[in-house]
Amino acid sequence: MQVRPISPEQLVQLLADRIEALPADDGRRLRVAVDGAPAARPGELADALVEPLQLRGRPVLRVSAADFLRPASVRLEYGRQDSDAYHDLWLDDGALLREVLDPLEPGGSGRVLPSFWDAAADRATRAAYTELPPGGVLLLDGALLLGRWLPFELTVHLALSPGALARRTPAEEQWTLPAFARYEAETGPASAADLTVRSDDPRHPALVLR
Template sequence: MQVRPISPDRLAELLADRITALPGSGERWLRVAVDGAGAARPELLADALVEPLRLRGRPALRVSAVDFLRPASIRLEYGHRDADAFHDLWLDDGALLREVLDPLEPGGSGRVLPSLRDPATDRSTRAAYVQLPPGGVLLLDGALLLGRWLPLELTVHLALTPAALARRTPADQQWTLPAFARYEAETGPTEAADVVVRVDDLRHPALVERP
């Protein structure tokens, strides 16, 4: 295993090339996930992929997993700071499949709901459905996405050492750290992901190249 420093811009270009080189990529929708703890800022990398994909003739649609959390009555059933509930219960996998991922299966409608529920107000976002053109790319960002059997054509994991994760996680989110430790132990995201990028310093990512 080699770790190669890479600039953020070059990383986005490399990933855009990787996405457009996927088998059948010009003829079907592609579902790409950027997985990482909040401290890794997966939304920034997902956002950065939109323009390189557009320049390659591939329209992209951004969706964030945080907009597909279960209602507060379910996710907070065991309290506001239960790490196991955060790991197991917060993400509404069913809604994400139904409204985002399944419509992009071969023969699907291509009609995607970009957001479901505002996590702050716990109310529907009332978002309108979006039609992703054939050959379009869904860019999903979020935490704890791997190991859930979500149908994805490419997965990118943004890895942090435990020390970097603890250092960069805000004080009011420190209670989530055991959930990420459990994720590492049970899911092994660095082995499960198609692409792994170390982001202990967001300004200086490093691409993990596996044999």
Template sequence: MRVRPITRERLVAELADRLAAAPRDAWTRVAVDGPEPAAPGELADALIDPLRARGRAVLRVSARDFLRPASLRYEFGREDPDAFHDHWLDTGGLLREVLAPLDPGGTGKVLPTLWDAARDRATRAQYVDVPPGSVLLLDGALLLGRWLPFDLTVHLSLSPAALARRTPPDGAWTLPAYERYERETDPRRTADVVVKMDDPRHPALVETP
């Protein structure tokens, strides 16, 4: 294993080139996984225009729009790390409404948002038709190890010290969930692409021989 320093711009370009080379008669489902301090949503957003410039349509979805209702998320309290790890994400809804329709032979009809966690109610979004050859960019935390069908997984990795340092005090209760994720899922081995983000100004690709 080696670590290759890379600029953010070069990282985006390399990922966009890789995704643009995927077959154009099917959908490509991409997970950009990482804790909030690693800013997976920013990387997913940064890929949109480069992919479109390479001739790919893009569907942008966030896992935060597929959380379970508050009654289920907070069943064991508002700051339970095991519930955060196991029960906050509505994996069934994400699979049913976003990922399965983009299976080979799928309908291509996707619901881009399901639940407004702030208002704790359904978003009432409309379904959208996603043409074959499009790239789904889904960002979120704790996405791997859930048997969700992604075609490419990108994990933004923070060391425990960096994660603790960059997590706001009111989010410190989530740290045991990320420790468990590292221990049980081992995203640095599970993901197709791993990027060290301890210093967000100087990312580095983790490459295996």
């Protein structure tokens, strides 16, 4: 395994090129996941990919897994700071499949619900459905996405060392750290992802070459 330093701007262009190179000649819609702990800022990388892909003529839909959490009655059944529940129960995999990923399968309708649950208000977002045209790209960001049998054409994992994860996680979220330790031990996201980027310093990412 080799690690190649890369600038944030080069990383965005490299990922946009990689997405553009994925087979989509038949109008296939592409599902791309940017996985990482909140401290790794996966949403920022997904946001940065929107314009380069649009400049390549690709319609883009941005979705965040944080908008597909289960109701508080399920998430917080074992308390507000239960790391195992955070790992196992918070993400509503079924809603994400049903409302976002499955409609983008080949021959699917392309009709996607961009958000499902408002965790702060603990109610449905009542968002309107939107259609991703053929050849479009879904950019989904979130934590703990891999190892769940969710279908993607490309997965990117933003890796943090345990020390960097602890330093960059706010004090009020330190209780989630055991969940990410479990994720490393049980899922091995750096190996499960198609591309892994070391992100201990967001100003100086490094691409892991396998």
